[in-house]
Amino acid sequence: MVNEIKGGCDLNTIIKYGIILIILAFLSLTFGGVAGSTSATAACGFAKNLRKDMFYSIQNYSFENIDKFLTSSLITRMTTDVTNVQNAYMMLIRVAVRAPLMLVFAFVMAFVMGGRMAWIFLVVVPILAIGLGIIIYKTFPLFKKVFTKYDALNKSIQENIKGMRVVKSFVREDYEKKKFEAAAQDVYADFTRAERILALTGPLMQFCMYVVMIFVLSFGSYTIITSRGLDFDIGQFSAILTYNFMILVSLMMLSMVFVMITLAAESAKRIVEVINEKSTLTNPENPVYTVKDGSISFENVSFKYSKKAERMVLANINLQIRSGETIGIIGGTGSSKSSLIQLIPRLYDATEGTVKVGGVDVRNYDLEALRNQVAVVLQKNVLFSGTIKENLRWGNKDASDEELVEACRLACADEFINQFPNGYDTYVEQGGANLSGGQKQRLCIARALLKKPKILILDDSTSAVDTRTDAKIRKALREYMPETTKIIIAQRTASVEDADRIIVMDRGSINGIGIHKQLLAENAIYREIYYSQNKAGDQSEN
Amino acid sequence: MKTNQVKNKKGIILRLFKDILEFYPVMLPVVIVCILFNAVISSIPAVFMQNIIAIVEKSWQSGDWNAVKENILYLVFILGIFYILSLVSGIIYNQMMAFITQGTLKKFRVKMFNNMQTLPIKYVDTNNHGDIMSYYTNDIDTLRQMISQSFPQLLVSSVVVITVFGIMIYFCIWLTLVVILGVIAMLFVTKRVGGGSAKYFIRQQKALGHMEGFAEEMMNGQKVIKVFCHEEESKKDFDKINESLFNDSREANRYANILGPILNNIGNVLYVFVAITGGILLITNAPNFSLSGLAMGISIVVPFLNMTKQFVGNINQVSHQINAVVMGIAGAQRIYDLIDEEPEQDNGYVTLVNVREENGQLIECKERTGIWAWKHPHSSDGSVTYTKLAGDVRLFNVDFEYEPGKTVLHDVSLYAKPGQKVAFVGATGAGKTTITNLLNRFYDIADGKIRYDGININKIKKADLRRAIGMVLQDTNLFTGTVMDNIRYGKLDATDDECIAAAKLVGADDFISRLPDGYYTMITENGANLSQGQRQLISIARAAVADPPVMILDEATSSIDTRTEAIVQRGMDALMEDRTVFVIAHRLSTVKNSDVIIVLDHGRIIERGNHEELLAKKGQYYQLYTGAFELE
Numbered sequence A: 001m002v003n004e005i006k007g008g009c010d011l012n013t014i015i016k017y018g019i020i021l022i023i024l025a026f027l028s029l030t031f032g033g034v035a036g037s038t039s040a041t042a043a044c045g046f047a048k049n050l051r052k053d054m055f056y057s058i059q060n061y062s063f064e065n066i067d068k069f070l071t072s073s074l075i076t077r078m079t080t081d082v083t084n085v086q087n088a089y090m091m092l093i094r095v096a097v098r099a100p101l102m103l104v105f106a107f108v109m110a111f112v113m114g115g116r117m118a119w120i121f122l123v124v125v126p127i128l129a130i131g132l133g134i135i136i137y138k139t140f141p142l143f144k145k146v147f148t149k150y151d152a153l154n155k156s157i158q159e160n161i162k163g164m165r166v167v168k169s170f171v172r173e174d175y176e177k178k179k180f181e182a183a184a185q186d187v188y189a190d191f192t193r194a195e196r197i198l199a200l201t202g203p204l205m206q207f208c209m210y211v212v213m214i215f216v217l218s219f220g221s222y223t224i225i226t227s228r229g230l231d232f233d234i235g236q237f238s239a240i241l242t243y244n245f246m247i248l249v250s251l252m253m254l255s256m257v258f259v260m261i262t263l264a265a266e267s268a269k270r271i272v273e274v275i276n277e278k279s280t281l282t283n284p285e286n287p288v289y290t291v292k293d294g295s296i297s298f299e300n301v302s303f304k305y306s307k308k309a310e311r312m313v314l315a316n317i318n319l320q321i322r323s324g325e326t327i328g329i330i331g332g333t334g335s336s337k338s339s340l341i342q343l344i345p346r347l348y349d350a351t352e353g354t355v356k357v358g359g360v361d362v363r364n365y366d367l368e369a370l371r372n373q374v375a376v377v378l379q380k381n382v383l384f385s386g387t388i389k390e391n392l393r394w395g396n397k398d399a400s401d402e403e404l405v406e407a408c409r410l411a412c413a414d415e416f417i418n419q420f421p422n423g424y425d426t427y428v429e430q431g432g433a434n435l436s437g438g439q440k441q442r443l444c445i446a447r448a449l450l451k452k453p454k455i456l457i458l459d460d461s462t463s464a465v466d467t468r469t470d471a472k473i474r475k476a477l478r479e480y481m482p483e484t485t486k487i488i489i490a491q492r493t494a495s496v497e498d499a500d501r502i503i504v505m506d507r508g509s510i511n512g513i514g515i516h517k518q519l520l521a522e523n524a525i526y527r528e529i530y531y532s533q534n535k536a537g538d539q540s541e542n
Numbered sequence B: 001m002k003t004n005q006v007k008n009k010k011g012i013i014l015r016l017f018k019d020i021l022e023f024y025p026v027m028l029p030v031v032i033v034c035i036l037f038n039a040v041i042s043s044i045p046a047v048f049m050q051n052i053i054a055i056v057e058k059s060w061q062s063g064d065w066n067a068v069k070e071n072i073l074y075l076v077f078i079l080g081i082f083y084i085l086s087l088v089s090g091i092i093y094n095q096m097m098a099f100i101t102q103g104t105l106k107k108f109r110v111k112m113f114n115n116m117q118t119l120p121i122k123y124v125d126t127n128n129h130g131d132i133m134s135y136y137t138n139d140i141d142t143l144r145q146m147i148s149q150s151f152p153q154l155l156v157s158s159v160v161v162i163t164v165f166g167i168m169i170y171f172c173i174w175l176t177l178v179v180i181l182g183v184i185a186m187l188f189v190t191k192r193v194g195g196g197s198a199k200y201f202i203r204q205q206k207a208l209g210h211m212e213g214f215a216e217e218m219m220n221g222q223k224v225i226k227v228f229c230h231e232e233e234s235k236k237d238f239d240k241i242n243e244s245l246f247n248d249s250r251e252a253n254r255y256a257n258i259l260g261p262i263l264n265n266i267g268n269v270l271y272v273f274v275a276i277t278g279g280i281l282l283i284t285n286a287p288n289f290s291l292s293g294l295a296m297g298i299s300i301v302v303p304f305l306n307m308t309k310q311f312v313g314n315i316n317q318v319s320h321q322i323n324a325v326v327m328g329i330a331g332a333q334r335i336y337d338l339i340d341e342e343p344e345q346d347n348g349y350v351t352l353v354n355v356r357e358e359n360g361q362l363i364e365c366k367e368r369t370g371i372w373a374w375k376h377p378h379s380s381d382g383s384v385t386y387t388k389l390a391g392d393v394r395l396f397n398v399d400f401e402y403e404p405g406k407t408v409l410h411d412v413s414l415y416a417k418p419g420q421k422v423a424f425v426g427a428t429g430a431g432k433t434t435i436t437n438l439l440n441r442f443y444d445i446a447d448g449k450i451r452y453d454g455i456n457i458n459k460i461k462k463a464d465l466r467r468a469i470g471m472v473l474q475d476t477n478l479f480t481g482t483v484m485d486n487i488r489y490g491k492l493d494a495t496d497d498e499c500i501a502a503a504k505l506v507g508a509d510d511f512i513s514r515l516p517d518g519y520y521t522m523i524t525e526n527g528a529n530l531s532q533g534q535r536q537l538i539s540i541a542r543a544a545v546a547d548p549p550v551m552i553l554d555e556a557t558s559s560i561d562t563r564t565e566a567i568v569q570r571g572m573d574a575l576m577e578d579r580t581v582f583v584i585a586h587r588l589s590t591v592k593n594s595d596v597i598i599v600l601d602h603g604r605i606i607e608r609g610n611h612e613e614l615l616a617k618k619g620q621y622y623q624l625y626t627g628a629f630e631l632e
């Protein structure tokens, strides 16, 4: 068109070209739009699937897997790392086809059209390759390091959110700020170092091309002139300059992709780590789906949390519990009460010996079937943000409102829920922040009761509940769930006194088993605990 | 007012720019100069290349290298210099950009964190924790690309566009008008489509926060999920959230991706229109109207078309950055939300200072004397009084509610004198923890008065008030670090020996020394590798090393066995001799030996007295104490 205008100015011709151009513009708009929209879908969909795969994989983790990863690290992987990969992916689909094609095309053309002079590329390309190799070699370990630091940074943010009360009550705001600043500085220093090295990619490529340019311009003109265009003619001369320019442009594009990919590679590795982590507990080949009854037996069971640990947390436990029995467990801090009961629903596998439920080794059950029949109220329990009803339905998602109320009545939660203006629809903040300690515990108990399990385990679940309510809950359990095997861990002797049998734990082994009277007579530990709590003070005073 | 400021998009860009300039008052201008310099320098070599080609073209047939040698080598030499300049300026600005980008991210992180530390407890109680974390991850991430890539690109392009525009006006105003029309069309489309994109990017950032919030909460409760076989449920919930995140971010990117081609093609169409208009102007021999005063002619139209091409090309460049920019703005908006979040109010002016006692007078001094006093300036007459820190706490007719209409405490009055041990008992949810929340002003009372050493606590600076009250909270929170670090948290300059002494005092030494690395065992994930009781012991040791005049123990020993608890109590009694202790416990053996036991029920004090008095009264306490037996 420019030529048209230059040549003469026939308006009709201009308009004709104009219309063609406008049509082309619309076509390009349509294709561009479709491409843009598709690539958006592709990149976002890719990110979605990555997040999904990770989350699904985490859901299948066992307790041991969970202990292995920091939550903050998992979360960074689901956010920042996915974003990095997504950006790289988006970039890839945009230029990955175009830029290399352009590059190859330019190279081929340079050789075909440029003749001898093109051999200079063979000198430059290795230099470029070595340069890029060095950049990758230098940045990779940096990125690996920096992501660990980044995890730690997020960890400290998470801890400060959760522990805000502690920070405030010890007036440690300034201390935390300083600590955070140092951690942020750490991340900054490493990231900057990595980015600075990466930032050399562009100039490196430019440098190579500039060398080619200067070589071609000086040596090329020399050759042309001295050979009078025989060895190398003016057409080849400008061709090689043009293609060199094209190579430069596509290299610049590739350098951007290169930078992104280097960053994304480490992220991708971290994502894959999560997805590929296999649960340490797996369902057996032919699992048993029904739990016959609530009997439990421990046969020579020993247990430790990590294979490397020297000492067993539980040593040589032998124990038979009949279906429907109520067992109380009492014992010193860290005497492995919680560890003991976690073996029953197979939250961990025993290191030695076998644990049987309903006469069958727990390792032979389908995990879900087993856990549905063994309800545990964990010592470190968690409520989730949502209404009270939603939280309760964790126990049984199809429970009717009447069943919810019934369970809450058994757990003595009904009384306080009814006092809330919104009753069962009261919103519970994350971790139950707007509930009192005892209220949280009773909701957790109610949630477990909704499962209607064959075995119910309460791990120190009434520590923040007053004695009277505690007694009421136990009475309700006794009356309404007579067939259920109940295991109650407690620090108050009053909570275990009326159990069918009481187990006294001491440093990972069973110190004594028996009914209250018997232990009072025979077991020194039990006697001491009992008197310190109940009678000792009174006896001396009354 | 603040929200207005935040909602305004232009305001955000400006504020962001101002902040970065504030972070890097020297480097940023230098980088801008470098970027522009680089852009100019990089466009010059083409001219020299043309010259060289022209020379070669002219003289290749002569075959006389020596004749042109000097000329060519001279040009090549100049060219090389420009190349070097371009490389150097490129390297400089890229290096500096690395500092600025990462530095800005860091400074924003720190800024957010600093403000977060000042927020009231209510903020973390009512916001999802992962959602708060998302500010630091997802939102900060959006800034990266915007600063490191879009910013230089936009800078160069806008300078080029403005320059070209100026030259256009210089050449021909009629044709420039056509270009202006095109620009208006582009702006209109950008506003429309870009607005849609911005809306969705803001939604995407929110959805990301939501996703992170959900994931964080689920992973924290992962063990509960396992126990309840809730995996499938939580996968389903996650899918829903993930899907809506996908929708938002797809829409956002789609809008942004479409905007590029639209702008490009408006540019192409613009080019056509300029050509047609130019043709018409040439044919009709219209008079030119321009700053240069040149007559209309081919020598104007052709360069003008070239300029239009450059103009359009730059807009094309800019359109590649649209995603990053719009997303960055959405992220910045949320970042500023957190930075602007209203901090905890503190109008206190009474402070805690070190004093020396000289013949009955309290004299303020800098060094640590172990004696503390409240420094109370009186605004009326400008005098300052000192009151010795004693630990006398009184509540007068205190009413309190967390949410309007749901009163938790009614008319609570009580006093605790130094040296007294005051216990709170009562049914769960009676309001015991709430009282402690009021004492150190995590929440402020609605009605009534609380006095510490005779001073209304509203007048005391919060930090100093909290320093004067030690607390062991019902929910134990430990931090990543060694056991020693965690104990030292109570008193930062405590020596190892002091920490160990504190641990011994509260009976924690026994189990700590049995841990694999003793006091240097790492604690992670809030003490996942410890038993519940062990965690409580560490948090008690942490409070003990702080050695405060008033101590509040809220269910501090609920998961600790009685034998260890007796050690804790003995230790605490020794430590807190002559000082004030508040104890909350359900295990009545814990509170039996208190000087005063206060029985709470539904936020009211219903009984008070010591153990024997209350038993004799045969009221609520008696029932609580003997309740278990009565039921049988």
Ligand SMILES: Nc1ncnc2c1ncn2[C@@H]1O[C@H](COP(=O)(O)OP(=O)(O)OP(=O)(O)O)[C@@H](O)[C@H]1O
Binding pocket: A067, A305, A306, A313, A331, A332, A333, A334, A335, A336, A337, A338, A339, A340, A379, A460, B528, B529, B530, B531, B532, B533, B534, B559, B560, B561
């Ligand atoms: N996940 C874990 N990884 C490694 N060690 C652990 C883990 N959980 C507990 N331990 C260790 O195992 C021992 C027993 O802990 P457990 O929680 O079973 O005690 P407990 O009797 O329930 O104590 P408490 O009464 O305080 O709840 C403790 O020494 C503890 O440090």
Ligand SMILES: Nc1ncnc2c1ncn2[C@@H]1O[C@H](COP(=O)(O)OP(=O)(O)OP(=O)(O)O)[C@@H](O)[C@H]1O
Binding pocket: A433, A434, A435, A436, A437, A438, A439, A464, A465, B125, B402, B403, B408, B427, B428, B429, B430, B431, B432, B433, B434, B435, B474
């Ligand atoms: N942050 C909060 N926001 C709203 N309501 C709250 C909040 N914290 C507590 N509450 C409510 O205030 C009431 C009193 O709670 P508080 O924690 O003071 O009880 P408590 O006597 O300490 O009970 P427990 O013995 O179970 O720990 C409860 O009904 C509780 O639901």
Ligand SMILES: [Mg+2]
Binding pocket: A337, A338, A339, A379, A459, A460, B531, B532, B533
């Ligand atoms: Mg335990």
